[in-house]
Amino acid sequence: AVTGQGFGIGVKLNSSDFQKGGLSTTDSVQVAQWLEALGVDLLEISGGNYEAPEMMGMEGIDETAPRPEKAASTPAREAYFMSFARDLRSQTQMRIMLTGGFRTKSAMQAALDEGIDVIGLGRPLIIDLGVAQTLLDGKVDALPKWEDVLQGRPGLFSARSPIKLIRMIMGFATTYWYYVQLWRQARDGRADPSVKPLAALSEVTKVSARLAKARGRRAVSAIELN
Numbered sequence: 369a370v371t372g373q374g375f376g377i378g379v380k381l382n383s384s385d386f387q388k389g390g391l392s393t394t395d396s397v398q399v400a401q402w403l404e405a406l407g408v409d410l411l412e413i414s415g416g417n418y419e420a421p422e423m424m425g426m427e428g429i430d431e432t433a434p435r436p437e438k439a440a441s442t443p444a445r446e447a448y449f450m451s452f453a454r455d456l457r458s459q460t461q462m463r464i465m466l467t468g469g470f471r472t473k474s475a476m477q478a479a480l481d482e483g484i485d486v487i488g489l490g491r492p493l494i495i496d497l498g499v500a501q502t503l504l505d506g507k508v509d510a511l512p513k514w515e516d517v518l519q520g521r522p523g524l525f526s527a528r529s530p531i532k533l534i535r536m537i538m539g540f541a542t543t544y545w546y547y548v549q550l551w552r553q554a555r556d557g558r559a560d561p562s563v564k565p566l567a568a569l570s571e572v573t574k575v576s577a578r579l580a581k582a583r584g585r586r587a588v589s590a591i592e593l594n
Contacts, residue, residue: 376409378465383415383452393452397459404462412465412488413456415449450479457483472510473503491515494549495559518542518565527565541565544572
């Protein structure tokens with residue numbers, strides 16, 4: 369992170385794991401206060417994990433797990449963790465970066481007006497690295513909602529399938545779709561939204577297996593050298 373006085377320290381913290389027995393919002397406030405006491409300059413708020421991917425706006429494996437409350441207003445629907453950010457703002461003084469769900473200029477401005485210092489973007493930037501600038505320049509009022517494109521497809525073999533196992537698989541496939549877009553950006557200098565989620569799942573699985581195998585060979589070599 370960079371502050372007006374030079375380089376500072378930023379930490380990303382889950383507002384909650386949204387899992388039974390996991391990190392709660394009460395725990396997160398305590399951790400935030402400890403971090404502030406240690407001199408952290410900026411705290412980025414997100415939430416969830418791979419089993420309860422609230423940071424992706426997805427339900428996750430455990431449908432009974434606690435989920436963040438969202439008001440009916442557009443800013444609240446977009447800002448997944450705004451309620452926690454308000455609570456944290458009342459109990460700490462450090463700068464707060466809020467990440468998760470922002471797509472419209474109005475919702476971002478509403479969060480800034482409430483005292484949020486920095487708006488975090490992830491998924492829109494994965495597809496188009498310059499998309500935030502178009503928002504700042506006033507060329508658009510909202511960023512593309514790729515999550516709606518990926519999760520909104522109907523059918524038995526979709527993220528909205530009535531079969532829980534298929535929903536879970538497609539949830540992971542959707543997450544891996546973004547991984548593949550990052551690889552495309554690094555390799556080709558541009559993303560490829562035409563990639564299908566299941567194809568992305570297959571690609572990530574194969575690459576992960578190849579990397580794991582390579583690490584295993586290096587570990588064996590190190591043992592032999594010792």
